[in-house]
Amino acid sequence: MSQTRNNHYVPQWYQNGFVEERGSGLRHLKRRKIKLKDGSFKVVEGKKWYTSAQCFYEKDLYSTFFGAIVNDDQEMVVSLCCSAWGPMMKWLCLQLKLQALSS
Numbered sequence: 516m517s518q519t520r521n522n523h524y525v526p527q528w529y530q531n532g533f534v535e536e537r538g539s540g541l542r543h544l545k546r547r548k549i550k551l552k553d554g555s556f557k558v559v560e561g562k563k564w565y566t567s568a569q570c571f572y573e574k575d576l577y578s579t580f581f582g583a584i585v586n587d588d589q590e591m592v593v594s595l596c597c598s599a600w601g602p603m604m605k606w607l608c609l610q611l612k613l614q615a616l617s618s
Contacts, residue, residue, distance in 0.1 A: 522576035530567035540564035
């Protein structure tokens with residue numbers, strides 16, 4: 516089994532619940548501070564389309580290291596839990612949303 520290095524702190528199944536009708540993309544706003552020649556800073560906002568695999572992850576978030584050896588067992592446990600509980604949580608969120616709309 517391959518090692519997972521990009522670990523999502525927002526599960527991909529949850530992100531996919533916010534996908535636009537235009538396809539499988541998420542609109543993600545990125546803000547960056549750019550240092551200008553006069554020493555001041557300018558905030559630049561970029562709006563691009565991303566897939567759920569490209570959003571809300573951090574490299575080695577759940578990885579552990581022993582020297583040069585990388586262990587991703589924690590990521591596998593988190594992934595299994597999300598896979599098992601994800602569909603149920605998605606159903607529950609939908610039910611709560613429908614209940615809020617009807618009241």
